[in-house]
Amino acid sequence: MSADDSEARVLDAIRAIPRGQSLSYGQVAERAGLPRRARFVARVLRDNDDPELPWHRSRGAGGRIAIPDASPSHDEQIRRLRAEGHEVVNGRLRPSAAQRRRAELPLLP
DNA sequence: GCTGTGACTCCTT
DNA sequence: AAAGGAGCCACAG
Numbered sequence: 001m002s003a004d005d006s007e008a009r010v011l012d013a014i015r016a017i018p019r020g021q022s023l024s025y026g027q028v029a030e031r032a033g034l035p036r037r038a039r040f041v042a043r044v045l046r047d048n049d050d051p052e053l054p055w056h057r058s059r060g061a062g063g064r065i066a067i068p069d070a071s072p073s074h075d076e077q078i079r080r081l082r083a084e085g086h087e088v089v090n091g092r093l094r095p096s097a098a099q100r101r102r103a104e105l106p107l108l109p
Numbered sequence: 110g111c112t113g114t115g116a117c118t119c120c121t122t
Numbered sequence: 123a124a125a126g127g128a129g130c131c132a133c134a135g
Contacts, residue, residue, distance in 0.1 A: 036131075
């Protein structure tokens with residue numbers, strides 16, 4: 001398979017994130033079948049210019065907004081997230097009840 | 110081909 | 123809470 005497929009799978013994984021939900025870059029990579037490729041996902045988003053892509057639903061681990069404050073996209077992401085009912089405080093995405101439930105699942109080996 | 114870099118993540122101080 | 127470091131991957135120079 002070609003390398004371009006990886007990018008396509010990442011984009012699909014992001015498009016698959018339902019409204020009002022969000023995933024970390026690492027989780028997106030995982031869903032795209034590319035474990036440990038969080039940085040790859042970040043790069044794809046950085047270079048992305050598709051306005052239809054819900055890129056704002058992808059954030060850093062722990063709800064952190066990974067985009068540098070200097071970037072205009074930083075504010076843009078927060079704006080879009082709030083528009084979808086998310087709560088953003090101090091550059092962090094507050095976990096919704098639904099996501100918190102998932103986060104509490106034990107991570108047994 | 111080696112080096113530095115970053116919209117990453119995890120662990121230790 | 124904040125900072126530092128290691129592991130990681132793709133890419134530019």
